[in-house]
Amino acid sequence: MPGKRQTAPPPPPPPRRWTALLIRNTLLWLVPVAVAWWLATPIYNRVLLRSAAGILDLCEHPAVTDLPAKGDHDAYVVRRDFPPAHSLVYPFRVSDVHFHLLLLGALFLAVPGIPWRERLGNLAVAVLITFAYDVLLVVFIVESTYATHLGAWSLAHYGAFARNFYGLGKHLLDLPFKLALPLVLWCAFYLPRLRAASPPAAPEKA
Amino acid sequence: MSRKHPSKVSRSPSAPPPAGHPRAAGGGTGGPPSGPGFWRRNRREITFLALFLVLLGGSFTLISLNWINDHVIEPFTAGIARLSGAVLNLLGQHVALRGTVIQGPHFAVNIRNGCNGVEAMLIFLSAVLAFPASWRSRLTGLALGTLAIQAINLVRVVSLYLTGAYLPRFFDASHTVIWQSVVILCGVLLWVFWANRLPPRDEPAT
Numbered sequence: 001m002p003g004k005r006q007t008a009p010p011p012p013p014p015p016r017r018w019t020a021l022l023i024r025n026t027l028l029w030l031v032p033v034a035v036a037w038w039l040a041t042p043i044y045n046r047v048l049l050r051s052a053a054g055i056l057d058l059c060e061h062p063a064v065t066d067l068p069a070k071g072d073h074d075a076y077v078v079r080r081d082f083p084p085a086h087s088l089v090y091p092f093r094v095s096d097v098h099f100h101l102l103l104l105g106a107l108f109l110a111v112p113g114i115p116w117r118e119r120l121g122n123l124a125v126a127v128l129i130t131f132a133y134d135v136l137l138v139v140f141i142v143e144s145t146y147a148t149h150l151g152a153w154s155l156a157h158y159g160a161f162a163r164n165f166y167g168l169g170k171h172l173l174d175l176p177f178k179l180a181l182p183l184v185l186w187c188a189f190y191l192p193r194l195r196a197a198s199p200p201a202a203p204e205k206a
Numbered sequence: 207m208s209r210k211h212p213s214k215v216s217r218s219p220s221a222p223p224p225a226g227h228p229r230a231a232g233g234g235t236g237g238p239p240s241g242p243g244f245w246r247r248n249r250r251e252i253t254f255l256a257l258f259l260v261l262l263g264g265s266f267t268l269i270s271l272n273w274i275n276d277h278v279i280e281p282f283t284a285g286i287a288r289l290s291g292a293v294l295n296l297l298g299q300h301v302a303l304r305g306t307v308i309q310g311p312h313f314a315v316n317i318r319n320g321c322n323g324v325e326a327m328l329i330f331l332s333a334v335l336a337f338p339a340s341w342r343s344r345l346t347g348l349a350l351g352t353l354a355i356q357a358i359n360l361v362r363v364v365s366l367y368l369t370g371a372y373l374p375r376f377f378d379a380s381h382t383v384i385w386q387s388v389v390i391l392c393g394v395l396l397w398v399f400w401a402n403r404l405p406p407r408d409e410p411a412t
Contacts (some may be wrong), residue, residue, distance in 0.1 A: 019402040023395050034384075103391055157349045168267065175320070176266040177259075179390045180329050183397070184255060191251045196292070197402055 018112055018197040025110030030161035033105035042072040045100075045165040046096040048131070049075055050139035052165045065142060065206040069094070077142050097141075097174075100135045101127070111190055133181060144170035254336050261332035269324065280306070283322040286355055286356075290317070290363040299367070308363075313371040315363070320386075326393035333397045334393030339404050347400040351393070358392045 025165040049067040057063040070091070077090040110124040144166040147158040154163065187194075244409045245252070247269045269279055283306045291303045294310070302308040319325075330351050334344050370377045 019398060022398060026391065026395060030387075034387075044374065093382070096382050099387060100390075102383070102387045106391070107394065164342075168270065171270055172263055172266055175325055176262045179325055179386075180258075180262055180332075183329065183394050184258065185253060185335065186394075187251065191254065194234075194398065196402060206317065 019110040019194070022110055026106045029106040029109045030102065033109065034048060037099070037102050037105065041095050041098075044098060045073065045075070048094060048134055048138060050053075051131075051135045052142070055135060055139050056142060059139075067138070067142070068192060075166060077145055090149060092141055095136075097137055097178075098130070100117065100178050100182050104130055105166060105187065107182055107186045108189075111193070113193075122189045126182075126189070130181060131141055133173075135179075137170075137178065139167060140170040140173050250338065254338070258332050261335055262329065265328045265332060266299035266325075269319075269328070275319075279319065279322070279324060280305075280326070283317050283319070286322050286359070286363065287317050288365070290360060293360065293364050294367055297364070301367070301372070302322075308367060310367070310371060313367065313374070315367050316369060317363060321359075321363065321381075321406060323355050323362075323389060326355045326359070326389045329390065330393040330397055334400065337397075337401055337404075339401075343400075343404055347397075351396045351400065353394055355389065355393055358389055362389055 013188055046069060049069055053065065053067045056065045056067075062081075064079050064081040066073050066080060068078060069075050069098045073093055073095040076088050077092070077093060078087050079089055080087065081087065104126055105123065109119065111119060147154055147163045147166040158166070268274055268364050287303055287306045287308055291301050291308050294301045294308065297309055301308050303309070308315050308317070331348060334347050334351065336342075339347075366377070366381055366385060
């Protein structure tokens with residue numbers, strides 16, 4: 001009605017338009033999220049390495065693992081109980097552990113038709129879950145290195161079950177579950193909205 | 207008790223609620239995951255996510271078996287290498303093929319697991335199979351989605367070769383972060399597009 005003050009939020013987009021907007025927004029958000037990820041990566045890497053080293057310290061008796069950073073994007077697995085010449089047992093690229101944050105950020109920020117407060121709140125929860133996942137992945141990278149990469153030492157200290165457990169665990173965490181985590185988290189928050197954006201079921205014939 | 211089942215409300219063919227509306231979204235997405243009706247309200251989402259993770263873990267465990275890798279994945283990857291080599295030769299790159307290696311005058315790439323698009327295909331396949339839909343819709347989605355993912359992966363391999371040959375300092379970031387994210391994101395968005403075109407169903411089809 002002309003002249004009447006509108007207090008209700010703008011109506012959400014129609015169903016098909018919702019999905020088109022989601023896909024377009026995801027592609028548009030990808031570049032800004034990539035820039036933010038690139039800028040935050042050095043800090044995230046250090047927090048990640050410190051947290052994973054803390055978990056490993058809790059699990060090891062005695063605690064012998066260090067995860068020193070090398071530059072902004074890489075790190076070493078170091079064992080303090082090995083001779084100095086052999087203490088550096090494995091280098092790995094920490095930034096490769098968490099590039100799924102790019103997909104997560106783009107997908108969560110792209111959802112149309114919801115308030116920014118809710119959108120950012122959901123993203124924050126998803127990032128926290130992803131961080132916990134990344135810590136677990138670093139722990140598995142270290143343990144699978146110990147179990148499968150150190151030749152005779154690995155065979156002497158890890159049984160067949162442990163070698164397979166850490167090897168397969170690292171494989172699954174580092175590839176499928178890492179790559180699928182953004183989709184899983186997005187579905188956990190927004191699958192009902194996607195279903196609501198689907199076309200209505202056709203009426204049954206009599 | 208007068209609480210209505212949200213899914214019944216959102217599936218009403220006569221008056222479907224708009225996409226993104228909290229009612230349509232099954233009671234909102236930001237609420238605490240507790241209460242006696244939590245399972246009932248989110249049964250379909252939980253079932254989908256659990257089935258998705260089981261299919262994902264199972265399929266990646268399957269392709270990690272040596273026999274499957276040697277008899278299915280390696281020949282498939284060699285086929286991708288042949289196709290990519292043909293495209294590169296069309297672009298005047300004068301490359302030769304040795305198994306999964308594309309060898310040019312200045313640069314060579316070895317297409318390995320992680321670069322053959324199988325990860326994105328399996329994520330897409332698991333999501334399509336876990337989503338409640340008819341088998342006809344699933345098979346159509348799988349056929350078209352697989353073709354689309356492999357087309358994108360072909361662009362990825364060709365562009366990675368060209369990046370390595372002409373802009374080698376961008377190769378590492380392009381290889382691990384950018385193209386990996388783009389291919390997985392394409393798989394996710396293809397699934398969103400496919401799922402959005404289906405009328406909602408109660409249970410996963412068997």
